[in-house]
Amino acid sequence: MVEIGTFFENGILSLVNYLDFLLRIAMAMVCGGLVGLEREKRLKNAGLRTHIIVAIASCLMMIVSKYGFMDVVGLDGLRLSADASRIAHGVVSAIGFLGAGVIFVRRESVVGLTTAAGLWATVGIGITIGAGLYSVGLYTTLLILLIQWALHGKHTKSHSQNSGSITSNITKHAISVEDLSNYLDKYEVSIREMALSKDDKDCIIAKVEVIFRPGDSILDLMKAFQDSPYVDSVDVYPTL
Numbered sequence: 001m002v003e004i005g006t007f008f009e010n011g012i013l014s015l016v017n018y019l020d021f022l023l024r025i026a027m028a029m030v031c032g033g034l035v036g037l038e039r040e041k042r043l044k045n046a047g048l049r050t051h052i053i054v055a056i057a058s059c060l061m062m063i064v065s066k067y068g069f070m071d072v073v074g075l076d077g078l079r080l081s082a083d084a085s086r087i088a089h090g091v092v093s094a095i096g097f098l099g100a101g102v103i104f105v106r107r108e109s110v111v112g113l114t115t116a117a118g119l120w121a122t123v124g125i126g127i128t129i130g131a132g133l134y135s136v137g138l139y140t141t142l143l144i145l146l147i148q149w150a151l152h153g154k155h156t157k158s159h160s161q162n163s164g165s166i167t168s169n170i171t172k173h174a175i176s177v178e179d180l181s182n183y184l185d186k187y188e189v190s191i192r193e194m195a196l197s198k199d200d201k202d203c204i205i206a207k208v209e210v211i212f213r214p215g216d217s218i219l220d221l222m223k224a225f226q227d228s229p230y231v232d233s234v235d236v237y238p239t240l
Contacts, residue, residue, distance in 0.1 A: 013067065013133075021063050021136050028059035029143065049151050050113045053144060057121035060140050061092055064128050092123060118144070162212045162221065163192075164236040171203035173230050180206060183230050188213035212236070 032055025033048060040047035121144055129137035166189075168180055175183075181191060192209040199205055212221055218236050225231045 017067070018133075018135055021067075021133070022139055024063065025056055025059050025136070025140055025143065028055040029147075031055060049147060050117045052147055053114065053117040053121050056140060056143060057117070057124040060121070060124040060128055060136070063136065064124070064133065065089075068128065068133055092120075092127075118148075162216065162218065162236050164210055164212065164221070164234060166208045166210055166225070166231055166235075167233045168206045168208070168230050169199075169203050169232055170206050170230075175230055177206065180208070180230055183228075184208070184210065187224060 029052055032051045032053075035055075036048035036051025121140070125137045125141055125144075128140065166184070168175075170177065170180060177194070177196070184191060190211040192211060194206060194208045197205050197207070216224075221236055222234065225234045
């Protein structure tokens with residue numbers, strides 16, 4: 001069996017090398033998923049899928065940069081006599097312009113992050129296959145498709161929710177921030193962030209950016225909080 005470092009001598013990758021590549025991509029997926037899960041729990045726009053795809057794509061491009069050109073790059077001692085990865089570097093840099101074109105800001109949400117990450121990953125797949133690492137490119141393609149399919153339902157569900165803001169004069173209602181938070185929990189309203197301020201009467205005003213539960217229409221939300229003892233006003237940003 002050829003050891004992992006042997007291809008530096010003969011320019012050929014062994015089965016052990018390819019298995020090592022697949023293990024690296026799988027580990028990048030797990031690590032990226034852990035970071036994305038933490039972000040998603042905090043209701044950030046770039047969540048689980050986006051982080052996983054970016055982690056996989058960056059790992060893939062690193063593998064290509066290190067090992068994808070051994071068949072065309074000569075060795076002079078420990079120094080490469082040619083730089084075949086220069087084109088790959090240019091392609092990876094240029095994809096940023098295309099990715100930026102599919103990201104849009106709508107109200108309080110950002111749309112297109114996963115699509116942009118998918119475009120970046122697709123560039124990495126193309127570079128990998130072009131470099132001759134067919135199995136690595138195919139493995140990464142199937143992995144990304146599996147991620148998109150498995151997490152698509154969760155992604156769609158989150159985008160079916162309306163976001164908005166709720167204002168409450170907690171001094172006038174004689175409640176605490178915890179009371180307001182518990183009240184919103186009863187309606188399955190997720191708090192994204194809360195800001196406190198004082199008006200000209202020294203009353204403490206809480207403005208809460210929220211995400212409403214899935215399936216509630218705008219009319220249902222307005223009726224639910226119209227006669228609320230704690231909520232003074234509700235603004236709903238409908239999902240487009």
